[in-house]
Amino acid sequence: MGAKISIPVRRIDAKEKAGGWTKYIGDYQFKNLQHGRFLRSERARAKIIEIKKPDFPEGYYYIDASDIPSSGKNNIQMIKDDWRVFAVSDVKYIGETIAVILGPDKQKVLDLLNQIEVIYEDLVPAFTFDDALSCKGGAVYGDNNIFSEYLLNVGNVDNAFKDAVKIVEGKYETGFQEHLYMETQGLVGAWEDEKITIYASSQCPFYIRKSVAVTLGVPVGDIRVRQTTTGGAFGGKEHFPDVIATPLAVAVNKVKKPVAMIYDRIEDISFTSKRHPSKITIKTGLDKNNNIIAMDIDTLVNGGAYESSTTIVLQRAILHGIGVYNIPNARIRGRAVATNTFPSDAYRGFGAPQGLFAIEMHMSHVADELGLDSSDFRRKHFIKTNDITITNAKMHDEVKLPEMFAKIDEMSDYSSRVKKYTDDPVKGIGIAFVNHGGGFTGNGEQAIIKGVVKMKRLEGGKAGLYVSVVEMGQGLQTTMRKIAAKELGLDYEDIVYDNPDTDIVPDSGPTCASRSIMVVGFLVQECAKKLKAKWNEGVGVEAEDVYKHPDELIWEQETLQGDAYPSYGWGINVVEVEFDPVTYEVKTTGIWAVWDIGVAIDEIIMQGQSSGGVIQALGYASIEKCELKNGAFMQHTMADYTIPTSLDFPKVETCFIDNPYKYGPSGAKGAGELVFDAAPPAYAEAVQNAIGKRIYDIPVTPEMIMGALK
Amino acid sequence: MVDSYRPKDLKDALSIRAEYNPQPLAGGTDLMVRYQSWSGTLPLFTKSVMFVGHLKEMKYIKKEAKDKTVTLVIGGTATLTDVANNPDTPEVLKKAVLSIAAPALRNNATLTGNICNASPAGDSICALYALDAVIVIEKNGGSREVPIMEFITGPGRTVLGSDELVTAIKIPLKASSVNDFTKVGTRRANALSKLSFTGVADYKNGRIDSIALTFGAVGPTVVRSVELEKKLIGLSGSELKARIPKVIDDYSTVIVPIDDQRSTAVYRKKVALNLLEKYLKELSSHE
Ligand SMILES: Cc1cc2nc3c(=O)[nH]c(=O)nc-3n(C[C@H](O)[C@H](O)[C@H](O)COP(=O)(O)OP(=O)(O)OC[C@H]3O[C@@H](n4cnc5c(N)ncnc54)[C@H](O)[C@@H]3O)c2cc1C
Numbered sequence: 001m002g003a004k005i006s007i008p009v010r011r012i013d014a015k016e017k018a019g020g021w022t023k024y025i026g027d028y029q030f031k032n033l034q035h036g037r038f039l040r041s042e043r044a045r046a047k048i049i050e051i052k053k054p055d056f057p058e059g060y061y062y063i064d065a066s067d068i069p070s071s072g073k074n075n076i077q078m079i080k081d082d083w084r085v086f087a088v089s090d091v092k093y094i095g096e097t098i099a100v101i102l103g104p105d106k107q108k109v110l111d112l113l114n115q116i117e118v119i120y121e122d123l124v125p126a127f128t129f130d131d132a133l134s135c136k137g138g139a140v141y142g143d144n145n146i147f148s149e150y151l152l153n154v155g156n157v158d159n160a161f162k163d164a165v166k167i168v169e170g171k172y173e174t175g176f177q178e179h180l181y182m183e184t185q186g187l188v189g190a191w192e193d194e195k196i197t198i199y200a201s202s203q204c205p206f207y208i209r210k211s212v213a214v215t216l217g218v219p220v221g222d223i224r225v226r227q228t229t230t231g232g233a234f235g236g237k238e239h240f241p242d243v244i245a246t247p248l249a250v251a252v253n254k255v256k257k258p259v260a261m262i263y264d265r266i267e268d269i270s271f272t273s274k275r276h277p278s279k280i281t282i283k284t285g286l287d288k289n290n291n292i293i294a295m296d297i298d299t300l301v302n303g304g305a306y307e308s309s310t311t312i313v314l315q316r317a318i319l320h321g322i323g324v325y326n327i328p329n330a331r332i333r334g335r336a337v338a339t340n341t342f343p344s345d346a347y348r349g350f351g352a353p354q355g356l357f358a359i360e361m362h363m364s365h366v367a368d369e370l371g372l373d374s375s376d377f378r379r380k381h382f383i384k385t386n387d388i389t390i391t392n393a394k395m396h397d398e399v400k401l402p403e404m405f406a407k408i409d410e411m412s413d414y415s416s417r418v419k420k421y422t423d424d425p426v427k428g429i430g431i432a433f434v435n436h437g438g439g440f441t442g443n444g445e446q447a448i449i450k451g452v453v454k455m456k457r458l459e460g461g462k463a464g465l466y467v468s469v470v471e472m473g474q475g476l477q478t479t480m481r482k483i484a485a486k487e488l489g490l491d492y493e494d495i496v497y498d499n500p501d502t503d504i505v506p507d508s509g510p511t512c513a514s515r516s517i518m519v520v521g522f523l524v525q526e527c528a529k530k531l532k533a534k535w536n537e538g539v540g541v542e543a544e545d546v547y548k549h550p551d552e553l554i555w556e557q558e559t560l561q562g563d564a565y566p567s568y569g570w571g572i573n574v575v576e577v578e579f580d581p582v583t584y585e586v587k588t589t590g591i592w593a594v595w596d597i598g599v600a601i602d603e604i605i606m607q608g609q610s611s612g613g614v615i616q617a618l619g620y621a622s623i624e625k626c627e628l629k630n631g632a633f634m635q636h637t638m639a640d641y642t643i644p645t646s647l648d649f650p651k652v653e654t655c656f657i658d659n660p661y662k663y664g665p666s667g668a669k670g671a672g673e674l675v676f677d678a679a680p681p682a683y684a685e686a687v688q689n690a691i692g693k694r695i696y697d698i699p700v701t702p703e704m705i706m707g708a709l710k
Numbered sequence: 711m712v713d714s715y716r717p718k719d720l721k722d723a724l725s726i727r728a729e730y731n732p733q734p735l736a737g738g739t740d741l742m743v744r745y746q747s748w749s750g751t752l753p754l755f756t757k758s759v760m761f762v763g764h765l766k767e768m769k770y771i772k773k774e775a776k777d778k779t780v781t782l783v784i785g786g787t788a789t790l791t792d793v794a795n796n797p798d799t800p801e802v803l804k805k806a807v808l809s810i811a812a813p814a815l816r817n818n819a820t821l822t823g824n825i826c827n828a829s830p831a832g833d834s835i836c837a838l839y840a841l842d843a844v845i846v847i848e849k850n851g852g853s854r855e856v857p858i859m860e861f862i863t864g865p866g867r868t869v870l871g872s873d874e875l876v877t878a879i880k881i882p883l884k885a886s887s888v889n890d891f892t893k894v895g896t897r898r899a900n901a902l903s904k905l906s907f908t909g910v911a912d913y914k915n916g917r918i919d920s921i922a923l924t925f926g927a928v929g930p931t932v933v934r935s936v937e938l939e940k941k942l943i944g945l946s947g948s949e950l951k952a953r954i955p956k957v958i959d960d961y962s963t964v965i966v967p968i969d970d971q972r973s974t975a976v977y978r979k980k981v982a983l984n985l986l987e988k989y990l991k992e993l994s995s996h997e
Pocket of ligand 1: 738762786790810812
């Protein structure tokens with residue numbers, strides 16, 4: 001860790017947040033504020049026969065699809081626009097928005113809501129992958145319930161399987177995961193200066209602007225979105241705020257008063273998107289020297305009732321489907337299915353954790369089947385620079401996995417412990433190797449986003465930074481300032497960077513896909529250089545920079561061929577556990593992480609990402625059970641949907657290996673999602689070694705361990 | 711419309727309770743959650759409420775000696791923190807209380823509230839069943855004492871009359887050399903129980919003189935079988951050891967848990983019996 005920019009500074013928002021002074025959406029004061037609450041579907045799949053409403057007193061409103069202006073449409077323009085703003089005539093999942101009830105007094109709004117009676121005629125719902133594939137109850141989407149399907153292929157898989165002397169197969173499943181950001185979903189829509197302004201706890205103000213404009217049928221410039229300080233998001237505030245903002249905007253457009261839609265916690269857990277569940281089957285063919293010569297993978301993800309961003313999640317799951325390995329003949333079939341569950345959406349990792357869990361567990365199982373050391377076996381198959389990837393392109397990154405393994409081995413004593421625990425009845429240690437593509441898939445940064453950043457010289461030797469990416473706890477308000485300040489030779493506190501307002505900042509794209517530092521940060525660096533060159537022209541001088549895709553990267557979007565990502569972050573985790581044979585509970589006794597994220601813009605902020613990402617992933621792997629009962633999430637309180645506390649896991653021992661990337665600011669690459677990817681398979685392998693039985697699914701609960709030991 | 715009352719002392723509280731039958735609210739950590747509504751609106755209480763947590767007469771923990779028995783008397787508004795900090799609190803109760811939620815909650819929640827809430831997963835209840843706790847109940851012009859096993863009649867149900875208050879919990883302090891309280895929660899802290907187990911026992915002259923075995927969250931109320939315990943009285947350690955498989959068999963018929971959002975029936979039963987087996991092995995090696 002040598003770069004000067006990595007030296008930590010005090011986070012710009014630390015004092016304000018730790019002191020409790022920061023204003024979140026629920027703290028804003030609006031004159032004449034109205035409170036909105038959704039009438040939601042209580043059925044997973046049904047026709048709406050009738051909605052019986054009480055008389056609404058003056059000042060109280062029932063807003064539904066009939067209130068959408070004729071120029072607009074009842075669709076939420078996300079990546080796809082199939083998700084309806086309001087359900088009309090039928091419902092497709094529990095929690096689907098039917099109407100907004102609003103008025104000045106919350107209790108009256110609640111009383112009115114409770115008096116509404118929706119008469120349904122139930123239809124047969126589909127919840128599971130099997131239900132979806134067999135079109136139980138008739139297709140939820142299209143004529144086959146397949147939102148999207150891809151086939152990736154490298155080499156000749158069928159021929160290679162003919163030469164295989166041994167074949168190993170496994171089926172891997174992962175469940176829903178709730179984001180459980182500290183601040184629940186919350187937006188306020190206001191009628192200001194004859195136009196709609198949305199104040200939003202969100203990751204992507206321009207996404208909200210676009211979706212609201214499409215729903216109301218007005219130009220995007222007629223909508224203003226102001227991000228309010230966001231208390232955590234993890235992908236949950238990437239697209240989902242659009243699902244609240246669109247009906248909210250319809251309501252504000254009608255009543256011309258400010259309306260708040262702020263979720264309570266139980267409402268938030270029950271009725272927001274979760275991580276896509278997955279089911280992945282992998283078949284591997286080996287030659288007589290125990291080399292993998294062929295791999296055939298079938299990937300399914302459950303998108304729920306509407307597609308929204310599911311296809312892109314599926315892409316990421318399959319683009320990371322063979323992990324960090326060089327497999328000469330590989331094929332991945334990927335399908336995203338429709339069911340009557342709450343639509344799944346973005347969650348830190350965006351499909352990659354599902355694909356990587358499956359491949360890592362499978363590699364471990366193949367090694368076990370061959371009687372080989374699981375880490376040796378995987379290391380032998382590591383992809384190297386210039387090897388061919390699953391999308392038939394060269395791996396451009398300098399792959400430092402061997403060096404990283406040496407480091408983590410030294411830190412965790414992995415190699416000797418793995419031997420020591422072989423015959424230990426309760427202890428186990430596991431390892432996982434991952435990479436994560438930074439930025440949008442393929443040429444998406446160019447074709448879809450084309451981010452713009454702006455800077456300006458201000459009074460008093462300060463500079464203004466205008467970007468649309470947001471602080472949501474990950475430290476961006478600090479790291480972006482450091483990037484700009486370095487080029488301008490200013491103190492990072494002299495950079496002015498406010499929460500984005502779509503009337504002020506250019507569209508530099510959403511805060512997602514591990515792109516903020518790598519992609520937008522690079523634009524900030526280049527823009528700051530331009531501003532520096534013009535600095536002496538005086539106060540008010542501006543500079544701008546626009547994204548340009550590196551010429552050497554090629555991409556074919558329809559077939560997903562070429563350079564899938566501009567660059568990758570790389571990581572290794574080791575997890576050590578001990579299990580209790582009386583209660584089947586697992587205690588984690590050690591966690592180690594080594595990351596190649598190019599260069600850390602701030603080492604303490606990156607330590608925070610590493611600890612937070614790893615622990616969040618360990619929750620996913622161990623205790624975050626989220627089951628459906630007739631289409632509703634069973635664990636919908638914080639008492640039942642448990643995430644780790646500080647007593648559940650020890651400190652994450654983290655180390656960074658520098659590997660500067662030429663198109664990243666000071667060499668930085670994407671890091672925010674990478675840190676989630678490795679812990680689940682490392683944990684599951686550790687448990688597997690402790691109990692002496694293979695693990696195929698997460699979360700690995702004590703109940704599941706008991707079952708495995710029977 | 712519901713009313714709220716804030717009595718100035720216990721006497722006042724008992725009169726209000728007799729006249730209006732309001733629901734007592736001590737720390738409110740169960741009630742405020744049970745009746746929560748949209749944030750910014752009032753909780754949805756179905757009955758009037760009487761605050762009792764501030765009543766000083768019941769905020770004590772003391773020891774009483776009578777004949778040869780010493781009893782720990784925990785006042786009706788003593789908090790879980792008070793109970794955990796008291797040096798005379800039996801080990802299993804202390805452990806049970808410290809397994810509940812987190813310090814901030816324990817500073818506010820009362821032991822009485824945990825008992826009166828009568829949840830099968832109430833952690834203190836599992837220990838109190840094993841300790842033969844007695845509930846002291848008062849009303850205007852009268853009082854009675856009811857063993858905890860009779861006080862709780864079902865999930866959320868007790869024998870408390872609508873004019874009565876719980877004013878104390880009495881725990882006979884008996885010799886007990888082998889003690890265990892284990893809670894299996896959904897995580898390591900601030901977790902609700904999937905199940906819990908308490909075992910207390912003592913030997914006299916090499917033979918089991920007293921024993922109590924209780925199981926939480928594996929039935930509609932905490933499970934304790936005095937009958938099965940009686941069969942163990944008088945056994946030596948080695949006799950107990952030989953009997954363990956039989957004892958496990960016996961208990962497997964009285965532990966009948968259910969599946970819910972926290973765990974499964976099979977897991978609860980198996981782990982309850984595992985904990986019992988572990989405890990009995992430990993006990994048998996002690997004589
Ligand atoms: C975040 C959280 C975590 C929790 N974790 C746990 C846990 O791990 N284990 C566990 O067992 N519980 C847990 N609880 C439940 C709760 O904290 C306990 O049951 C608590 O002890 C109740 O005490 P209280 O004083 O707050 O009761 P209150 O909520 O005030 O009352 C509970 C009941 O007792 C009655 N009551 C109170 N005082 C009297 C009296 N003097 N006479 C007659 N009736 C009375 C009330 O009418 C009500 O029915 C948790 C609760 C929360 C919110």
